[in-house]
Structure formats: C-alpha cells, structure tokens
Amino acid sequence: MGQTPLTQLKRYDAETIAHYYRYRPWRAIWRALRVTGLFLGFILGLKWDDWQHQVEANKLRRAAQLRNILTVLGPTFIKVGQALSTRPDLIRQDFLDELVKLQDQLPPFPNEIAFRIIETQLDDTVDDIFAEISPDPIAAASLAQVYKARLHSGEIVAVKVQRPNLLPILTLDLLLMRWAASWLSPWLPLNLGHDLSLIVDEFGTKLFEEIDYLNEGRNAEKFAHNFRNDPTVKVPSIFWRYSTNRVLVLEWIDGLKLTDTDHIKQVGLDTDALIRIGVTAGLRQLLEYGFFHADPHPGNLFALAPSPSVNGSQAFPNARMAFIDFGMMDQLEESAKETLVDAVVHLINKDYLELAKDFVTLGFLTPDVDIHPIVPALESVLGDIMGESVRDFNFKTITDRFSELMYDYPFRIPAKFALIIRSLVTQEGLALTLNPNFKIVEIGYPYVARRxxxxxxxxxxxxxxxxxxxxxxxxxxxxxxxxxxxxxxxxxxxxxxxxxxxxxxxxxxxxxxxxxxxxxxxxxxxxxxxxxxxxxxxxxxxxxxxxxxxxxxxxxxxxxxxxxxxxxxxxxxxxxxxxx
Known part of the structure; x- marks a missing residue:
C-alpha cells in the first residue's frame, strides 16, 4: 500500500492507512502541528479573556473563532462541531449559535469543480441531465454540497455532490485521532479509554460508508420501507439512474429546520407533536427495526406541513418530519434490542442487579467483572433518577450520572453504542431546542409500556x-x-x-x-x-x-x-x- 493511491481504498482500514502514511510522515506531522496550533491559540485566547476580565465582551468573537477553526480543519472536525451544536446543556448559548452554522452554512467549493464531478460521474453534460439546476449550491455541508434541479421528466430533485479530495483529509485525521486515542487512554479513569481506539475505528468505518452514495441510497430505501406505514415520517425517493458513489440525486424536500423554532411556530406547526414524532421514530429505529440514523443533527431533519392523510390523525394532528442524509446508519442485533428494553424496564423498576447484568450483556462491563460491588453504586447514582415521578427522568441526567460511575468502576463504552448514545443525545438536544421543558420519558416510557x-x-x-x-x-x-x-x-x-x-x-x-x-x-x-x-x-x-x-x-x-x-x-x- 506504500505506493497505492488512497482513491483505491473503498473501506476504512486502520492498518492500511497507517502503512500509507508511514511512507509520508511529513504529512501527519504537519497536520498534527496545524491542529495543535489552532486549538492552542483558541485556548490561550480564552485564558487571556479571563485574565483581562473580558470574557463577556469577547464571547461572541471567541464563538466565531471556534467555528472558523473547525471549518478550516475540515470534515472530521466539522462532524465534532455538529454533534456539539445539538447540546444546549453542554455548550454555552453563544458557542451553540455559532456551531449550529456548521450544519449547512459552510463555504462551498467552486461550481465548476462540482459540475465537472457530476459530468464525470454520470458521463453526460449537466444540460443533458437536468432541465434546470441552481447556479449556486443551496447548502454546503461537511462532506458535500447540494443543488436544486429539475429533471427533463419534470421532477424537482436535490443533487448531492461530494467534496473533492475527501479521502486524503479523512484518512489523515482518522490516523491522528487514533494516535491521540491510544495516547489518551492511559490517562483516563479505569476503563473509560479502553475502547477509545475502537470508537475511532467505528467512526472511521461510518465515515467511509457515508461517502459512498450508493450505500446511502440503499440505506434510504431500507429506512423508508421500515416507516412505510407511518405518514408522519417522510423519506425522499432516490433517482438511481442519476446516482453514483459520488453523486446522489433524490427527491427535493421543502421543509423547515427544527432549530428554526420561530418559523415553525409562524406556520402553525405543533412543536410538541414534532418532538413526539422524532422521539418515537428514534425509539422505533432502535427497539423495533434495529436500523437507526446515527447522525440526526438539525441539518438532516426537517419539519413539514401536514399532508391531507395526516390531518385526521389523533396522534400527530399537525406535523410531519422528513429524514435526509442516510450515509451514517448502523444495525443493532436482535439480542441487543431486547437487552435495551430489559435495561429500560430494570431502570424504571429499580432492579439494579439485573441492570448490572444488562450492562455486561451489552458490553459496558466485561463478563469477568464482579458486578456485586457495582450494584449499590448503581442504586446510589441512579436511585433518585426519577425524581418525584417517572416523568422527571431524562437522558441528559442519565448520561451525567453515569459518567460519575466511570471514575470509580470499570465501565467502558462499546464502539457501537458510542453511535447510539450520540444519536439519543442529539435527538434529546433537538427536542430541548423545540421545548426546553421536554422530558424524553413522557414519550419514551409510554412507548416502551405500550410495546x-x-x-x-x-x-x-x-x-x-x-x-x-x-x-x-x-x-x-x-x-x-x-x-x-x-x-x-x-x-x-x-x-x-x-x-x-x-x-x-x-x-x-x-x-x-x-x-x-x-x-x-x-x-x-x-x-x-x-x-x-x-x-x-x-x-x-x-x-x-x-x-x-x-x-x-x-x-x-x-x-x-x-x-x-x-x-x-x-x-x-x-x-x-x-x-x-
């Protein structure tokens, strides 16, 4: 692989990537210095504001600085910023307002390059493929940019074109992340860093799947099939004739971003109904189908006005939700789905011994760990998780409390569940944006109880x-x-x-x-x-x-x-x- 171009790498392979850059160490060194330098300058700026008592005066400038750093560093770091942009409980509001712009307010790459990619991939001219196409991209995201177009057959479509030279950027960042994970692991409490490299590998695997648009198209159709009987969930159709690994043409979705709460209320959409749709759809993905959207950030979810088929619905009288971007998906095994239901039941019923056994089954604890000392710790940390009633429960509280256990007991996060936790946390963050008083259990536990x-x-x-x-x-x-x-x-x-x-x-x-x-x-x-x-x-x-x-x-x-x-x-x- 020392002389093999990265363009021939179809799947994530950590050893192959490491072997490739072993012959090009200057690239890794230069990238590491650039990343370290940018973040070190940002941290020193924050410290300087603190020393000069200028934190409040400079907070907007620092937030913009962080967004610019992530944008300059490219797709991998933009993905991190996207995840943080959905956590109002973790990120200050001024930083949050800037990070939200990472969803689809990124600098586009030149149209000439995008149109050349389309023509090369589809082996035809843009004019012969489309009756009309927007002169500039409608949105630019971390891995691609999107144009609005009309086919000669009349359908309005979105044309998703992948950014050029993605593989060298992604592989180099993944190599450095993996190196950083191996370096950080010994410094983390107990087994918290045990699977850190595996989490990076899982992230790398998903990134490689995400830049394969034929894979994304197949995922979209599988997701649509799962929700075929749910009129509140919309999935765009794929136009396979015009789709390749680097170009995806799909049905155009007219919708509102879930973070645009003012506009959503202006058009009369029910925000609580939107929350119900999103959380229920997320639970069905995990506990019924096992096939879940692992990247539900605000740029991938849209609120839609109700269609005639939904107007009479008692459960969702005034809202629909569209899911797009099915590049980052994952499959949960049947046994894991059943154990997740078990864990919810045992948590609600305060059966902490059985809950500890669930953690072993799911891989959060190794089979050789003595769970009996852990049971009282679970009870002390999670015992009052419900507050006065089950409706006081929320996922943020669970993650905060659970993180306390990481310091004293050998818990670890399995690579697959890192994506699930990210998905759940992101969805709750979106729900909190629509309704700050939202409690996930008000929808989640009725769903589990009903099932x-x-x-x-x-x-x-x-x-x-x-x-x-x-x-x-x-x-x-x-x-x-x-x-x-x-x-x-x-x-x-x-x-x-x-x-x-x-x-x-x-x-x-x-x-x-x-x-x-x-x-x-x-x-x-x-x-x-x-x-x-x-x-x-x-x-x-x-x-x-x-x-x-x-x-x-x-x-x-x-x-x-x-x-x-x-x-x-x-x-x-x-x-x-x-x-x-």
Missing part, C-alpha cells in the same frame, strides 16, 4: 411477565403505573391490548401467567378486590360495554375446547384456595 402491554412477540411477553412479577409476587402497582403511563400516549388504544392480553392468557403459552394471576388474586389469603377496583377505575373510561363485549368475543373466537380444558385446572386451583 410491553401489546406483547406482539414472545420476547416482549416474557419481559412483561418480568415487570409484573417480582420474587414470585404479582406487582399490582406496576401494572397500574404501566397502564397509566401507556394511556398518556394519545395513540394508545387499550381495547386491542386487552384483547391481545386475553388471548394470551387463554393460550398454552399463557399457562404460567394464568396460574400466577389466579394466585395473585388470592395472595396472602385474601381476595385482592381493592387492587382490581383501582385497575377498573383506571381503565373504565376507555372501555365501553359494547367495545368490551366485542373485544372479549374476538379473543374467544379461536379459543378451542383444548384451551378450555387447559383453563379448568387453574380454575380448580382457585376454588381450592378459596375454600381452604
């Missing part, structure tokens, strides 16, 4: 049993809380859930639950009529007699004689307990 109560898979039904039973006893209060929280989601209908639950109880698979429910009703040698009454008061407004009859009838339609026979022993057990 558990619906129990559409054996794995979720097992998790529901785990929630409802502890130490062999039925947890009446948990069921009440779960139903109450699920009902706080206006899209949740209790009747279909009740019907599914009834069918499950009557099935062979539900034999254990059937027996346990009968035992729960007579637990501690008494009928639990008070608990049943509270549950009925909770749900009676949702269950009208006619609908209740229809639901029960529907559940019994397929209930066989064998099923009835299976139910009788449980009834006999209940009669025996009542008579004893």
């Amino acid at each position: 558990l109560l619906t129990g559409e898979s054996p794995a979720l039904r097992r998790r529901l049993l785990e929630v409802l039973f502890k130490d062999g006893k039925f947890q009446w209060k948990r069921l009440e809380n779960m139903i109450a929280i699920a009902r706080s989601d206006s899209g949740f209908d209790l009747l279909p859930t009740a019907q599914l639950g009834f069918q499950f109880i009557l099935s062979d698979e539900g034999r254990f639950l059937r027996q346990q429910l009968l035992l729960a009703l007579t637990e501690d040698d008494r009928l639990h009529t008070e608990e049943v009454r509270r549950l009925w008061n909770l749900i009676k407004d949702d269950i009208k007699p006619a609908r209740l009859f229809d639901a029960a009838l529907g559940a019994l339609v397929d209930f066989s004689t064998a099923g009835t026979a299976a139910l009788l022993p449980s009834m006999a057990s209940l009669e025996k307990r009542l008579l004893s």
Whole structure:
C-alpha cells in the first residue's frame, strides 16, 4: 500500500492507512502541528479573556473563532462541531449559535469543480441531465454540497455532490485521532479509554460508508420501507439512474429546520407533536427495526406541513418530519434490542442487579467483572433518577450520572453504542431546542409500556411477565403505573391490548401467567378486590360495554375446547384456595 493511491481504498482500514502514511510522515506531522496550533491559540485566547476580565465582551468573537477553526480543519472536525451544536446543556448559548452554522452554512467549493464531478460521474453534460439546476449550491455541508434541479421528466430533485479530495483529509485525521486515542487512554479513569481506539475505528468505518452514495441510497430505501406505514415520517425517493458513489440525486424536500423554532411556530406547526414524532421514530429505529440514523443533527431533519392523510390523525394532528442524509446508519442485533428494553424496564423498576447484568450483556462491563460491588453504586447514582415521578427522568441526567460511575468502576463504552448514545443525545438536544421543558420519558416510557402491554412477540411477553412479577409476587402497582403511563400516549388504544392480553392468557403459552394471576388474586389469603377496583377505575373510561363485549368475543373466537380444558385446572386451583 506504500505506493497505492488512497482513491483505491473503498473501506476504512486502520492498518492500511497507517502503512500509507508511514511512507509520508511529513504529512501527519504537519497536520498534527496545524491542529495543535489552532486549538492552542483558541485556548490561550480564552485564558487571556479571563485574565483581562473580558470574557463577556469577547464571547461572541471567541464563538466565531471556534467555528472558523473547525471549518478550516475540515470534515472530521466539522462532524465534532455538529454533534456539539445539538447540546444546549453542554455548550454555552453563544458557542451553540455559532456551531449550529456548521450544519449547512459552510463555504462551498467552486461550481465548476462540482459540475465537472457530476459530468464525470454520470458521463453526460449537466444540460443533458437536468432541465434546470441552481447556479449556486443551496447548502454546503461537511462532506458535500447540494443543488436544486429539475429533471427533463419534470421532477424537482436535490443533487448531492461530494467534496473533492475527501479521502486524503479523512484518512489523515482518522490516523491522528487514533494516535491521540491510544495516547489518551492511559490517562483516563479505569476503563473509560479502553475502547477509545475502537470508537475511532467505528467512526472511521461510518465515515467511509457515508461517502459512498450508493450505500446511502440503499440505506434510504431500507429506512423508508421500515416507516412505510407511518405518514408522519417522510423519506425522499432516490433517482438511481442519476446516482453514483459520488453523486446522489433524490427527491427535493421543502421543509423547515427544527432549530428554526420561530418559523415553525409562524406556520402553525405543533412543536410538541414534532418532538413526539422524532422521539418515537428514534425509539422505533432502535427497539423495533434495529436500523437507526446515527447522525440526526438539525441539518438532516426537517419539519413539514401536514399532508391531507395526516390531518385526521389523533396522534400527530399537525406535523410531519422528513429524514435526509442516510450515509451514517448502523444495525443493532436482535439480542441487543431486547437487552435495551430489559435495561429500560430494570431502570424504571429499580432492579439494579439485573441492570448490572444488562450492562455486561451489552458490553459496558466485561463478563469477568464482579458486578456485586457495582450494584449499590448503581442504586446510589441512579436511585433518585426519577425524581418525584417517572416523568422527571431524562437522558441528559442519565448520561451525567453515569459518567460519575466511570471514575470509580470499570465501565467502558462499546464502539457501537458510542453511535447510539450520540444519536439519543442529539435527538434529546433537538427536542430541548423545540421545548426546553421536554422530558424524553413522557414519550419514551409510554412507548416502551405500550410495546410491553401489546406483547406482539414472545420476547416482549416474557419481559412483561418480568415487570409484573417480582420474587414470585404479582406487582399490582406496576401494572397500574404501566397502564397509566401507556394511556398518556394519545395513540394508545387499550381495547386491542386487552384483547391481545386475553388471548394470551387463554393460550398454552399463557399457562404460567394464568396460574400466577389466579394466585395473585388470592395472595396472602385474601381476595385482592381493592387492587382490581383501582385497575377498573383506571381503565373504565376507555372501555365501553359494547367495545368490551366485542373485544372479549374476538379473543374467544379461536379459543378451542383444548384451551378450555387447559383453563379448568387453574380454575380448580382457585376454588381450592378459596375454600381452604
């Protein structure tokens, strides 16, 4: 590889990149000096302002200076700035206002170069490909710039053209980041830096995938297929005839940036509905499909006016959201999805031993670690995470509290979960921009509760049993809380859930639950009529007699004689307990 050009490198390979620059050490040295010099000058400027008591007077100038440094250093550092631009809880507002400009207010590269790339990639002239094309780019981002055009067939499209000479820039920065990660790891507390190099490698892998536009097109179509039945989520169509590795032509999206809150309110869009769409879509990506957008910054998400098909929706009456830029995606395995649901349930239920086991399963703790000393630490740090109620929970609090544990216990962040955490943190940051009082659990936990109560898979039904039973006893209060929280989601209908639950109880698979429910009703040698009454008061407004009859009838339609026979022993057990 010493003499092989970087243009032939199709996938990220740390060893190949290191071998390439081993023969060109002056490039790495010069780049390292440039990066260090720029940031050192910035830090010294901040210190000087502090010494001269000029922090307030110079804060806007320093914010602009930081944005300019990241812009000058190019795509890799711009990506870091983009992630920080969505964290109002971490970054001062003056810096935040500048970093937001990194989403699509970057300097474009010359049109002549962009049009030459289009013509070379598509083997045709720009005039023969497009009936019209904007004379200048509509937006310039870290890896590409976008033109608005019209095809000869009439469709309005976005033309995404990759910046020239990306590979030499990306590979050199990734090499230096990897070197810095290996140097920093020993200085970090315990295992915090254990996977730092792996995180850089994961980032590098995703960057290489992101600059392959055919891969991005395939990702977009897979994402669109997952949300095909959700009218509140829009994904642009891909025009494959005009797309290559470096040029992507896709449907034009007319929308508003989520950070443009004033404009969003002016056109009458419901900001809370937008938050609900974004958070629910994010949870579905992680917990249902396992295929998630790993770069949901404000330049990649747009608010749309409602379409006629959405106007009558009860859940999202006045908003839609468009996702674009599917270069940075990742896939979560089925086992990891299930464990994430477990972790949420165990956190909500304060089962810290099981939560520690979840961390082992997910790779945050190694299998050989003794988790028993960690359990009290989890309880002390996360024990009051809910505050007065579950709705006081938020992801920022979790990350802040969890970072405390990193200093004292051997936690580490698996490379794959670095992207997930970044995605979740970014989405919560966007939600906080739309509504500073937003709590992610107000949408997130009703979603998890609804999925558990619906129990559409054996794995979720097992998790529901785990929630409802502890130490062999039925947890009446948990069921009440779960139903109450699920009902706080206006899209949740209790009747279909009740019907599914009834069918499950009557099935062979539900034999254990059937027996346990009968035992729960007579637990501690008494009928639990008070608990049943509270549950009925909770749900009676949702269950009208006619609908209740229809639901029960529907559940019994397929209930066989064998099923009835299976139910009788449980009834006999209940009669025996009542008579004893």
